[in-house]
Amino acid sequence: MARTTLDLIRETVRGETLFNEPMREHTTIQVGGAADLLLYPADREDLAALVKLLAERGVPYFVLGKGSNLVVRDGGIRGAVICLDQGFRGVERRDAADGRPRLWVEAGTALRTLVRWTVDHGISGFAEFAGIPASVGGAVAMNAGAWGVSIGEQVVELEVMDRTGATHVYPREMLRFGYRSLDLPPDSIILGALLRGGESTPATVKDRAKELYRRRKESQPVREPSAGCVFRNPSGGKAGEMIDGCGLKGVRVGDAQISTVHANFIVNTGNATAVQVVSLVGMIQERVYVRHKTKLEPEVRIVGEWEKGKLRISE
Ligand SMILES: Cc1cc2nc3c(=O)[nH]c(=O)nc-3n(C[C@H](O)[C@H](O)[C@H](O)COP(=O)(O)OP(=O)(O)OC[C@H]3O[C@@H](n4cnc5c(N)ncnc54)[C@H](O)[C@@H]3O)c2cc1C
Numbered sequence: 001m002a003r004t005t006l007d008l009i010r011e012t013v014r015g016e017t018l019f020n021e022p023m024r025e026h027t028t029i030q031v032g033g034a035a036d037l038l039l040y041p042a043d044r045e046d047l048a049a050l051v052k053l054l055a056e057r058g059v060p061y062f063v064l065g066k067g068s069n070l071v072v073r074d075g076g077i078r079g080a081v082i083c084l085d086q087g088f089r090g091v092e093r094r095d096a097a098d099g100r101p102r103l104w105v106e107a108g109t110a111l112r113t114l115v116r117w118t119v120d121h122g123i124s125g126f127a128e129f130a131g132i133p134a135s136v137g138g139a140v141a142m143n144a145g146a147w148g149v150s151i152g153e154q155v156v157e158l159e160v161m162d163r164t165g166a167t168h169v170y171p172r173e174m175l176r177f178g179y180r181s182l183d184l185p186p187d188s189i190i191l192g193a194l195l196r197g198g199e200s201t202p203a204t205v206k207d208r209a210k211e212l213y214r215r216r217k218e219s220q221p222v223r224e225p226s227a228g229c230v231f232r233n234p235s236g237g238k239a240g241e242m243i244d245g246c247g248l249k250g251v252r253v254g255d256a257q258i259s260t261v262h263a264n265f266i267v268n269t270g271n272a273t274a275v276q277v278v279s280l281v282g283m284i285q286e287r288v289y290v291r292h293k294t295k296l297e298p299e300v301r302i303v304g305e306w307e308k309g310k311l312r313i314s315e
Helices: 005-012 044-057 111-121 136-142 202-219 239-245 274-292
Strands: 016-022 034-040 061-064 070-072 077-083 091-093 102-106 155-161 167-171 176-178 181-183 189-196 226-229 256-258 265-268 301-303
Touching: 005 016, 005 034, 005 044, 044 077, 044 155, 044 189, 070 274, 091 111, 102 111, 111 136, 111 202, 136 181, 136 189, 239 274, 256 274, 265 274, 274 301
Parallel strands: 034 077, 061 077, 070 301
Antiparallel strands: 016 034, 091 102, 102 189, 155 167, 155 189, 176 181, 226 265, 256 265
16 A cells, blocks of 8 residues: 555654644644644754655645744644644853853753743843743744743844755844744744853742743733733824724624734634634724724734545544
8 A cells, every 4th residue: 555645654653643633732822723733843953854755745834832922813724734832952051252141042951941041040131021822932932931031032043944954044134034934934844943042040030030030920810721911003193003993802703702802812722723713803803993094913823724625644
């Protein structure tokens, strides 16, 4: 019997391979249909072999972090989803020649782990990220930030794998970070980042992280499933205040609801679907445009297909 792409992937990849995997279980807002394949490469060699094989077989891939900025459509994702959650974790101190603190962080490391590490070691510059449920790779890809600090400001260099399986090191001068964005060639996979920090003390960093997390809990629905802020702040304004100004807090479509705590969050109150979430997104854009003459742009990434359709990879 001829070997299928799935057979080849199973023979090639040493890491975990999940077939027809519901993405609602891998996104913080808990919506989305199944991905044909969800793959957790064991290490760089495994990842390189995988992307080469996918290229040879014409299978597209999507890189998943912690799924905290994603709305996956109800038909799921055709092709492969690659997640660095298992073989790509760790934080290591690699100071600059002049002794200033620098950290090498693997892309699959949870941002929460990095924040805790910097608290334990008294390194400043990361406490602002306490409470962002991201991976380091996803945070860098989105240039995540809070309290006036974005992670791109701390990046000294990035290591990235391209779609041929080759790795490249990009120094910061080559990187174009924008507001919640980083411009990289299509299909780039961030493997890790060298980040700069400042010298401080564990007690000072801990106090700052605790205080900022306390303020976050007061102003955001941190315990409910969401994808964080749905819209980017338009220049000179705050998306949440504009949405609130339209009286939309609490409005729902099915189980998707505009948070009563922070109007720029949509929360999943039970069994919301992507259709319901995206309907709310459209409704908000329309109402805000009518009232404020501003077109809100989504910050969340809406990915995948509406219809289940034919699997790109069959068993
Ligand atoms: C409760 C809550 C609070 C939040 N607060 C904030 C906040 O204060 N500030 C903020 O900026 N965001 C916030 N967010 C949004 C979200 O956490 C960030 O956008 C985060 O950067 C997404 O990281 P992730 O690992 O979850 O990436 P995912 O959501 O999985 O992916 C996001 C994008 O990054 C890409 N990506 C992921 N990993 C890689 C990689 N290794 N290589 C290449 N591309 C990759 C994906 O393909 C996708 O396009 C919040 C979200 C929630 C749920």
